[in-house]
Amino acid sequence: MTKINTAYGQLPPAFFFTRIGETVASYAAAHPDRHLLRLGVGDVTGPLTPAVIEAMHAAVEEQAHAATFHGYLNEVGTDFMKAAVADYYARRNVIHSKEDVFISSGAADDLGAIGNLFSRDATVLVTEPAYPAYVDTNRMTGRRIVSLTGNAENGFLPLPTDETDADLVFLCSPNNPTGTAYTKAQLKKWVDWANERKAVIVFDAAYEAFVQDEDVPRSIYELPGAETCAIEISSLSKTAGFTGTRLGYTVVPGKLVREGLSLRDMWTQDRTTRTNGVSYILQRAGEAALSPEGVAQSRKAIGFYQENGRILADALKKTGQLFTGGRNAPYLWLRCPDGMTGWAFFDELIKTAQIVVTPGEGFGSGGEGYVRLSCFGSRGDTEEAARRLIQIL
């Protein structure tokens, strides 16, 4: 009999988004005359920028001719794309050698694969509510998972204490779903904790481009000591509207060594064995997206989502209902009124105000009793939802 990975059997059924989709579809079918205000989506809506489109067209043209055609590339990224990422960091005074940079097909891919570097016996710490991949990918390997819960008392930014014990920690800042972000002083506590215990932090920086506050770091490497304890995983999905185009990057510093092994060397071995890298055309697109011109063009889209965040946050402030986010991340995290669960408030918001949100229960411990609002909706929907939220709450 084939021995399979029975840890998959321990995963929760993938009912969460199915249930949301079914509820929304059945409401829309029963009320075809009512427009739904969709603040549930975690996906960008704007098109790719002109700089990216131009670079992609040029790369397609190169692939069309024998003299400029590219076959297999370096599995962990072309020199030009690694240089573009290193330069993107350097413009923010974060210095990486190109060897520390790995090009990927997006943050989700590397979040799923990074566990390859760690033992099955490693204890994983997740700060929740969290993007579900941290827990689910580690459940698939059968690792022990412990969680630190974000709540109103700690501002949804849990910090380590003397009792906190783990080998591998997943941190996401700015955070999906709470929209909160660690300040430099707070994140330093995690870096010091990890260095003291020789733990490793996997820092998910997928929303770095949304940071507006001066004291909020966009990269964990803005903190001294991070290069000896942290891996950073990021992507162009939210930075440059690449959710459907797919390109990301991971930084594994050469100084990150555990049990005598360089994690950068291990990751090189892992990637060159398991993947053949990202297409030439996409890497040229990524290079353009991270160029000063590309970043300036993407700022317009990010500014649009940030303005949606301001509109929603201003409305929620008027209601007096507890919420976080809407400033350094494209999400707001709202406590449900009258002790309702996230699911109950989700149902009620659709029925009474035609607003679609995401129930907090989908994001692990600490999620119950909250909903997530996204800033990726249209301006009209966002403004109307803001008006209706003031009336309801």
Ligand code: PLP
């Ligand atoms: N990390 C977080 C916190 C996210 O919210 C998402 C996507 O929504 C991802 C990673 C995945 O990003 P990518 O599109 O780069 O795979």
